[in-house]
Every structure is written in C-alpha cells, then in structure tokens.
Amino acid sequence: MNTPSQLRTRAESEAARLPPLLAQAEHLAGTVLLGEHGRRRSGLGDDFWQYRPVQPGDSMRMIDWRRSARSDSQFVRQREWQVAQSVMLWVDQSPSMQFASADTGPSKADRARVLALAIAILLIRAGERVGLTGTSLPPRRGEGQILRLTEMLLQKESGDYGTPEARAMLPHARALFVSDFLGEFEATEAALLKAADRGIRGVVFQVLDPAEESFPFKGRAIFESMGHSVSHETRKASDLRDRYLERLALRKDRLQMLCRTTGWQFGVHDTAQSAQAALLWLFRAMERRL
Template sequence: MSQPAHLRQQAEDLASPLPPLLAAAEHLASTVMLGIHGRRRSGMGDEFWQYRPVQPGDELRTIDWRRSARSDAQFVQQKEWQISQSVLMWVDSAASMDFSSDKNLETKGHRARTLALAISVLLLRAGERVGMTASAAPPRSGEIQLMRLAELLSDESTDADYGEPDARGMLPNSRALFISDFMGELAPVEAALTKAADRGVRGTLLQVLDPQEEIFPFDGRTIFESMSGSLRHETLKAGDLRDRYLTRLAERKDQLLHLCQSSGWQFGTHHTGDSAQAALLWLYSAMERI
C-alpha cells in the first residue's frame, strides 16, 4: 500500500468510531450535523433557526415585525447556515516533529498528520470544504480532495529544526487548524494568528508533544541534539535543568493560550502517548465552538 493510501486508511480507522463518541457527548450531539447541509449555526441560509433580540448594527429590514408585535422587544430571525464552510490546515513538517522517545510511540509528526487527515474526513463528510494553507490545496469537498490532502501530508517535509505557521491563502471569515509542537520561536505563531484575525479567521491550535517533553526525565551526563543535528548541548548535570525546562514549557503553553484567547482561537495540548481518538474528539469539539 502506498504511503498516502496507508495514511488515509489510518485516518479513516481513527475517524470511524467518532459518531458513537459524539452521540455520547451531550454537548456535541445537538450540534453535529452530518451531510451536505454543514453545521447548525447562524448564517446566510434560507431555513429559519431561531429568533434573537435586535442588536446594534442590525438593519431595519431584518426585523420580524410580526414577532416583535407580541412583546415589548424587537426580534430578528436567524437562519440556519447552509453554505459549506472552508477550513484551512497547517501541519508542522519540521525536523522537530520527527521525534519519538520510544520505538513503540508514534512520532509527533505522524500523529499530527493522522489527526489532520482524520478531522478532514469528518469535516468533509459534514459538507465542509477542507484545504491546506499556502494554496497547496485550496479548500474543496469530496473524496478526491481527501486523497489530495493525504498526498500532501505524506510528502511534506522541511530541513528546518522548527516549523513556522503559514497563514497564506487564508480566506476571509474561514476557519483554520494549526498542528505543531510549537517549540520554536513564538514570533511566527503570533504573526500568523494576527494575520488570521485580521481576515476574520478563527481556528484551533493543537500542540502535539512527546511524553518525555512533558516530564524531562534526564539526569547526569546528557547530550541534547536537535533532530536535524544543527543544535547540540552537552551537560553533566541534566537534572539541574529540569525545573528551568518545565518552567519554560509552562510559560510557552501560557503564551500560546493567551495568543489564542486574544485571537478568538481554541488551544489544546495532546501527547503522543495518549489516545488519538480522544484528541480527535477534542479537535472536532473545538472546531464546533468556533
């Protein structure tokens, strides 16, 4: 089996248990709508959804005068969104994502790609258009697009130690998903989220880490080397670095969370030693909330 087909099969297998899991989650059961009609949210559709009070900025022509006449307040009709939404993804393919602390664990990159393709399966089946940033694969729907995404996710690789989010090709008022370890410089992440926010793009940022990166189990003489080999640090007392490392990791998570909150994005952390199904469920839920 070719690598793209194998990755797609893994993503399909990962996505297949989601409907029962979503049905068991009450906060998702009322919002998940599979099929061509997309997500149940207010928008430019034709079907009535609900009334809401008039808000500043609403045009007079949108007021439902018949409903308003039955109370002291004025109301407008909200329509159910029936236009497919565009979701653009960036998945880090830098050298740092090739790390795995145990041969029985997936690399961060493999887990990130599988999750990205699995969420694509679910979004496409829900009638959304999914693509990659930088116009590598403009957002489209259908099975052919799923195979195209699998090919891109299988082929992408860079020599850089750490990845930088690419916000090119972001469509106004679309949604986005960034998956990385976010262990490199923070400035490119901030720039990408700022650019996305300027275009009205809201999204989800998922940080994928190896379990060792959370606990720093090293002690004594240790040589730390980046996956590309370009960075190297040797110490005789690795244990002395633990507290400083864990403090900086916590600070990085707080910074990412703050950036997401200020941009209207969702933020989460996933460890490769944890359930991929749980991460996919969280991702799907996060995409529903934006």
C-alpha cells in the same frame, strides 16, 4: 542529482506510506459520531430545526398543515441553514516533529498527520471545503480532496522547527494549526495576528512527546535538535529539569494568551494519550467555530 531510477524508488517509497495514513485517519474518523453541520439558524437545508407561527409575508406553501392541524394556529416548518465553510489546515512537517522518545510510540509528526487528516475527513464528509494554508492546496470538497490532502501531508520540511503558514488564507475562513510550537514564538504570533486581521478564527493544537512533557533525563546526556543544528551536552541532565519545565509552561501560557487575544482556541496533546480523545476534542472545538 537523482537518477530516474532513484527518483522512482523514492516516489514509490513515499506512495507506499499513503494508504496506511489514510487508513489510520479513516478508522479514527469513524470513531467520532458525524452529524451535519447545522448552523442553528433558519435557511436552506435538509434538516428540521423548529416550528414557528405563521407571520405576515409567509406564503401558503410554507405552512406545515400536519402540524397546524393539531392546534388552532398555523405553523411554518423551518430548516437549519447549512452553508459550506472553508477550513484551512497547517500541519508542521519539520524535523522537530519527527521526534519520538519511545520506539513503540508514534512520532509527533505521525500523530499530527493522522489527527489533521481525520478532521479533514469529518469536515469534508459533512460538506465543508478543506485545504492547506498557503497556495499548495486551496480548499475544496469531495473524496478527491482527501487523497490530495493525504499526499501533501506526507511531505517534509527543512529547518529544525516549523513556521506557521498564513499566506493566501481566505477571509473569515476557519483554521487548524498543528505543531509542537517549540520554534520561534514570534513566527506563530505573526501568523495568528495576520489571520485574525482577516477575520479567521480557529484552533492551535500543540502536540508533544511524553519525554518533552516530563523531562525524565538523568546523568550525562547530549541533547541535539532533530535538524542537528543545535547541540548541548551536560553531565547532570536532572539539573536542567526545573528550568526546562518552567520554560515549557511559559511557552504554553504565551500560546494560550495569544489564542485568547486573537479569538482562537488552544489545546495540548501528549502522544502517549488517546488519539480518539484528541480527535473528539478537536472536532468539538472546530464545531463550535463552524
């Protein structure tokens, strides 16, 4: 049991990580050109969409007299329909995500948190409601929600691999699941099928380390899970490479097929690649669904 002083030390240590994560996410979000989330249909909103000819039932005050003066017809100025959407995030914070093959490179968890928080910043500042799956943080708007998300994304989970959380997801919401998805496939499948049954669509984003993508190991090696529950020793690691890469490709294929079946989108990111490029892909993927 922790003493009050030990608890305070741990709390201060965790709190010290919050500003750097938020600063990284803010900086990354700033690299993406942010526009309003127009729905490309007429309705309530501030942004101009199109002019259309006056129709029976239109009131006189709907007519744009300046535009109408340039022709023999009368026109109505339509605005884009803008309605806040609910976006639910699940970011894997299990020990598996702590892996980083290079001392100078980010761990999968670091990259996943920064990308998820940057997306949340972009969406919230565009007027959307963003929260976490489950019951810990329902979707809300505003800068305060960004701080709450930052704090929640720094928490860790137990167990070797993360299990997608699909409880308490709002019907017809949008969602983003970020993980290495190297755990039990059935758990991911169950979560996406449950979400699809509730009319939820979104993005599955697999984050992997460069070593997990290429398997550069040779000679004698001991492979151990980050949670230390699985260990395998071999004298010739290169003999495992082809089988490993085949299984990894199969996992990606299964994830892609699952997404296609449930109406979700699937993306893969290597932590050696640009975080900005990954965020831009995610932003466009989420935009297509919002």
